[in-house]
Structure formats: structure tokens, C-alpha cells
Amino acid sequence: MEIFGLSSSALLSQLLLGLVNGSFYAILSLGLAVIFGLLNVINFSHGAMFMLGAIVTWMAGQYFGINYWVMLLLSPIVVGLVGIVIERLLLRHLYQLDHLYGLLLTFGLTLFIEGVLRSIYGASGLAYSAPELLSGSTDLGFMVLPNYRAWVVFSSLTVCFATWYVIEKTSIGAYLRAGTENPKLVQAFGVNFPLMTTLTYGFGVALAAFSGVLAAPIIQVSPLMGSNLIIVVFAVVVIGGMGSIMGSIITGLGLGLIEGLTKVFYPQASSTVVFAIMVIVLLFRPAGLFGREK
Amino acid sequence: MRLPKHWFLMVMIVLAIAAPFTAYPIFLMKILCFALFAAAFNLLLGFTGLLSFGHAAFFGGAGYCAGYFMRDMGAGPALGILLGVVFAAALGALIGGLAIRRQGIYFSMITLALAQMFYFICLQAPASGGEDGFQSIPRGELFGLIDLQNDLNLYYFVLVVVLGGFLFIQRIISSPFGQVLKAIKENEPRAISLGYKVNRFKFLVFVLSAALAGLAGGVQALVLGFETLTDVHWTMSGLVILMTLVGGVGTFAGPFVGALVIVLLEHRVGEIGTFLAQITGVSWFNSLGESVTIVTGLIFVLCVMAFRRGLVGIFIKK
Numbered sequence: 329m330e331i332f333g334l335s336s337s338a339l340l341s342q343l344l345l346g347l348v349n350g351s352f353y354a355i356l357s358l359g360l361a362v363i364f365g366l367l368n369v370i371n372f373s374h375g376a377m378f379m380l381g382a383i384v385t386w387m388a389g390q391y392f393g394i395n396y397w398v399m400l401l402l403s404p405i406v407v408g409l410v411g412i413v414i415e416r417l418l419l420r421h422l423y424q425l426d427h428l429y430g431l432l433l434t435f436g437l438t439l440f441i442e443g444v445l446r447s448i449y450g451a452s453g454l455a456y457s458a459p460e461l462l463s464g465s466t467d468l469g470f471m472v473l474p475n476y477r478a479w480v481v482f483s484s485l486t487v488c489f490a491t492w493y494v495i496e497k498t499s500i501g502a503y504l505r506a507g508t509e510n511p512k513l514v515q516a517f518g519v520n521f522p523l524m525t526t527l528t529y530g531f532g533v534a535l536a537a538f539s540g541v542l543a544a545p546i547i548q549v550s551p552l553m554g555s556n557l558i559i560v561v562f563a564v565v566v567i568g569g570m571g572s573i574m575g576s577i578i579t580g581l582g583l584g585l586i587e588g589l590t591k592v593f594y595p596q597a598s599s600t601v602v603f604a605i606m607v608i609v610l611l612f613r614p615a616g617l618f619g620r621e622k
Numbered sequence: 623m624r625l626p627k628h629w630f631l632m633v634m635i636v637l638a639i640a641a642p643f644t645a646y647p648i649f650l651m652k653i654l655c656f657a658l659f660a661a662a663f664n665l666l667l668g669f670t671g672l673l674s675f676g677h678a679a680f681f682g683g684a685g686y687c688a689g690y691f692m693r694d695m696g697a698g699p700a701l702g703i704l705l706g707v708v709f710a711a712a713l714g715a716l717i718g719g720l721a722i723r724r725q726g727i728y729f730s731m732i733t734l735a736l737a738q739m740f741y742f743i744c745l746q747a748p749a750s751g752g753e754d755g756f757q758s759i760p761r762g763e764l765f766g767l768i769d770l771q772n773d774l775n776l777y778y779f780v781l782v783v784v785l786g787g788f789l790f791i792q793r794i795i796s797s798p799f800g801q802v803l804k805a806i807k808e809n810e811p812r813a814i815s816l817g818y819k820v821n822r823f824k825f826l827v828f829v830l831s832a833a834l835a836g837l838a839g840g841v842q843a844l845v846l847g848f849e850t851l852t853d854v855h856w857t858m859s860g861l862v863i864l865m866t867l868v869g870g871v872g873t874f875a876g877p878f879v880g881a882l883v884i885v886l887l888e889h890r891v892g893e894i895g896t897f898l899a900q901i902t903g904v905s906w907f908n909s910l911g912e913s914v915t916i917v918t919g920l921i922f923v924l925c926v927m928a929f930r931r932g933l934v935g936i937f938i939k940k
Binding site: 443 | 723724730731856906909915919920922927
């Protein structure tokens with residue numbers, strides 16, 4: 329079968345690639361939104377945390393022989409702890425100031441973390457292979473489905489919806505939502521708000537690390553892998569708005585798909601298409617698709 | 623308040639005139655260009671309260687444009703730089719016009735994203751030479767009279783341009799227009815309720831800032847004789863923020879001091895690393911010169927945490 333002069337299986341595999349990128353966008357913008365909601369900080373180091381997630385996985389495999397499945401859980405915990413230290417030591421002292429300082433601080437941290445790792449590992453990629461269970465591919469008849477890519481999309485979506493469920497439907501999530509609306513009132517009810525911000529930051533960062541682990545076998549692991557990605561994710565966040573969790577997920581996936589399609593039909597524009605969509609959204613719906621100005 | 627400003631200016635001008643006899647002129651010119659770049663950026667952050675994360679696009683974009691006209695179209699240096707400024711102003715109108723549609727932190731993210739888009743365009747467009755960038759931009763003769771091949775002639779030309787830029791910025795700040803900008807910075811809703819069309823002011827100051835950043839970028843392309851992707855990359859946008867932060871946000875002399883400190887540091891960081899390696903015996907420090915970002919990142923964190931008023935800010939009483 330052919331669509332626009334392309335075999336449908338080629339088109340579908342490009343779409344799958346787009347969906348893989350889209351799931352990274354979704355998890356990353358979700359984490360950004362959760363952190364921004366409570367802390368009012370735009371976490372520039374989110375890309376660096378994504379990279380840390382991947383590189384910690386690589387290091388554990390290289391130096392200690394710890395396998396992928398363990399790291400899928402361990403790496404987010406390690407990076408989440410790094411995030412907690414950053415929040416307690418540095419970010420905490422900036423909440424009273426203009427929000428711009430949070431952005432600048434995390435920008436500086438990004439430069440520092442990337443610089444240190446680059447001085448050790450260089451800028452070129454480190455190879456990390458997918459676990460055996462997920463290597464190979466499945467023939468679905470209409471297309472050949474690479475198992476690992478399918479796993480990335482599946483597990484990302486699971487994590488996204490689990491996060492959505494926890495925030496929207498459970499009592500912990502209710503505290504979080506209340507804290508986003510009115511921190512002072514939540515504190516007055518006896519909730520340990522400082523602890524809540526710390527944990528939220530740690531959790532958001534752990535989400536980034538989780539998608540970093542997922543990315544390790546398909547994107548070259550390198551100290552610079554997160555910095556270009558985070559700028560695209562910023563555009564995603566501007567397009568979707570940070571008011572809604574589901575909005576972040578849908579926008580992330582949708583933009584990944586559009587990017588994948590652009591790669592098929594007009595590859596030159598694939599690196600700029602997300603930004604172009606951002607321009608269009610700003611022109612016609614300045615508050616973002618799911619926007620709610622804060 | 624007026625007296626120390628002039629005092630400072632006089633000393634700086636005398637020092638700047640004498641400087642090329644003691645230091646390497648190209649290096650000094652680089653500092654001057656970055657000083658103007660940081661001052662242009664400071665016009666936005668320090669005097670209007672807008673954090674642009676995309677100023678590299680104007681700096682590098684003007685460099686590309688000036689380089690193109692000087693090398694491939696045979697334009698003289700003055701015309702080339704002027705066209706660079708016009709290009710930066712036009713780009714500023716596009717990016718600024720979009721970015722001011724959102725406020726606060728979103729403004730920063732939009733400028734960053736649009737500048738990144740411009741970076742990809744520079745990377746792919748055949749006119750900008752892709753990864754190689756623009757090489758061997760001729761210096762030429764100023765108005766057909768002054769030979770700019772001579773480093774000293776070029777230095778004084780750059781000094782005049784940069785001083786002109788500084789004075790222009792000073793003029794903007796102390797004009798009624800500048801007072802409205804200050805009002806926007808302090809309390810935007812109140813400025814709106816007083817009847818000011820805030821978005822028009824923001825737009826105009828953004829374009830002015832972009833044009834001045836372009837002036838700095840065009841001059842730098844002339845000085846160095848090449849223009850590469852480094853100048854349009856987001857790290858350059860970060861660097862100019864750092865210079866302004868180190869010098870002192872919202873001060874007149876801050877950007878100059880910041881540019882001086884940061885350019886010197888980037889230049890010397892390799893030697894500092896070697897020195898540290900010698901006294902501590904940790905050979906890792908030797909690689910510090912290749913990863914300047916570690917040092918810039920640390921200074922960033924330090925400035926934000928403990929040093930928000932900057933070097934100049936400390937000496938000015940609030």
C-alpha cells in the first residue's frame with residue numbers, strides 16, 4: 329500500500345519514531361509543568377537531568393555491570409536525590425525572588441554538569457545496547473515493529489498516565505494541586521510545604537531521568553544529549569501551556585508525531601517544525617492550547 | 623549620582639585610548655564588542671525587566687549579514703555593519719513581536735526557542751556556510767579613506783562605535799521613554815492602568831536592544847574576520863546574561879566590567895587550570911581549559927546565589 333508515494337510501512341516506522349520522540353517530550357514537559365506549578369521555577373537543568381539519567385545508566389553498566397532493568401528504577405532514584413540536594417542547597421533560597429533567578433540558577437547548573445561530564449567523557453556518544461529481551465523486532469504484517477521502540481512508547485505512556493492519575497485522583501495529588509493554587513493556605517492546614525516542594529522537585533527530575541534511561545539505547549549517550557532537547561521541550565511547553573497535566577502529555581506526543589511526519593515529507597524542516605508551530609500558536613492562541621496564565 | 627558616572631566614564635575613555643599600546647588590540651576589541659553586546663542586553667533586563675534568552679540570534683545574525691555584504695557584495699565596513707544592524711533590528715521585530723505576547727518566564731522561553739530556530743536556519747542555509755561559517759571577511763577601508771588593515775586604526779574605529787553605542791543607550795535610559803520602561807519594570811499593571819501602551823514600549827525597546835546587539839555582532843565580525851555558529855548558539859545568549867549578571871544588572875558600567883571579567887577569564891582559564899593542577903597534583907585540572915563551561919556554570923550559580931547585584935552594583939548605594 330502506498331500513501332503519498334511512500335510505502336505505508338516506511339511511513340508507519342517514521343511515525344513510530346516520531347512517537348518515541350513525542351514520549352520524551354511528553355515526560356519532560358510533564359515534569360517541567362509539575363515543578364513549575366509548585367515551585368514557580370522553570371527548570372532549565374531538566375535536559376541535564378535527562379542526560380544524567382542516561383549516563384548514570386551507562387556508567388552502572390560499564391563499571392558495575394548493573395543491567396538495564398535495575399537502572400530503570402535505580403537511575404531515577406539517584407538523579408532524584410541529586411535533584412533533592414539541589415533544591416535543598418540552592419533553589420530553596422530563591423523562592424522569594426523574581427522567578428527569573430530560578431531559571432538562571434538551573435541554567436548555570438546545566439553548564440556546570442555538562443562541562444564536568446564532557447571533561448571526563450568527551451562530546452562524542454557512548455554506545456549502550458538495549459536489553460536482550462527487547463532487541464529484535466516483531467513483524468505485524470503491515471509493518472515491522474522494533475520491540476525496543478514500542479517499549480519506549482508503552483512505558484512512557486504508562487508513566488505519564490500514572491502521574492496524571494496520582495495528581496488528579498489521589499489525596500497526595502490533591503495536596504499538590506492545592507499547593508499549586510495557594511501554598512500559604514496549604515501550610516496553614518499543617519502540611520509540611522517545604523518538604524512537599526523538595527519531593528516535588530525530586531520527582532520531576534526523576535521523571536526526566538526515567539526518560540533518559542529509556543533514551544540511552546536509542547540516542548547516543550553523551551553529555552550534550554539533553555541541551556538541545558530541552559529547548560524543544562520549552563517550545564512544547566509554550567505551545568501546550570503548563571496549566572494542565574493531560575495537556576502536556578497530549579501536546580508532547582502530538583508534536584513528536586508532527587515532527588516524525590515532517591521528517592518524511594520535508595526533512596530540512598524537521599528540526600524547526602516545532603518552533604514554527606510555536607509561532608503559529610503564539611499568533612492565534614497566545615495563551616497556549618491548554619493555557620491558563622499563571 | 624551624576625558625578626561618579628562621568629568620573630567613571632572619563633577614566634574609562636582615557637584608559638581605552640591608551641590601552642592598545644600595552645595590550646593586544648584584537649583582544650581589546652573583542653572585549654569592547656562584548657561590552658556593547660552586554661549593554662544592549664542590559665537595556666532589556668536591567669531597565670525593562672525582560673529576560674531575553676535569545677540575544678545570540680541578533681549578535682550572530684548581524685555578524686553573518688555584515689560578513690555576507692562585506693565579503694560577497696563588496697560593501698565597505700561601515701555599510702556592512704549598518705546592514706547588519708538593520709538585519710538584527712528586523713529579526714528583533716519578528717522575535718520580539720512574538721515574544722511579548724506572553725509574560726514573565728514564558729517570554730524567556732519563547733526568545734530561547736525562536737533563537738534556536740534561527741540557529742538551525744543558519745546551520746542549514748547555504749548562504750551562511752553551515753558548519754564552516756563565514757571565513758576571511760575583508761576589513762577594507764573605512765569610507766575609502768582609513769585603512770582598517772592596521773590594527774590600531776581598526777581599534778579606534780571600534781572604540782568610537784562602541785562608545786557611540788554606550789552613549790545612545792545612556793540617552794535612551796535617561797529619556798522619558800526610558801522612564802516609562804522603568805515603570806514597566808517596577809510594576810507593569812500600574813503602567814498599563816496609567817494609560818501607557820506597554821506592549822508598544824516593550825516592542826520598541828526589544829528592537830532597539832536587538833539592533834544594538836547587532837551593532838556589536840557586526841563589529842565583531844569585522845574585527846575577527848570570520849563568523850561562525852558559535853555566535854548564534856544558545857550558549858552565547860547565556861554568556862551575555864552572565865556578563866551582565868557579573869557586572870551588575872541595571873547599572874551603566876556593569877556590562878563593561880562584566881565583559882572584561884568574563885572574556886579575560888575565558889582567555890586565562892587554561893592557565894588557571896594548569897596552575898591548579900600543579901599545586902594540587904590533580905591532573906584533571908589540566909583539562910579545565912577545554913571545558914570552560916564548568917567555570918562559567920560555577921560563576922553563574924555563585925552570582926545567582928550570593929552576588930545578585932554584581933561587581934558594580936556593590937559600589938552603588940541603593
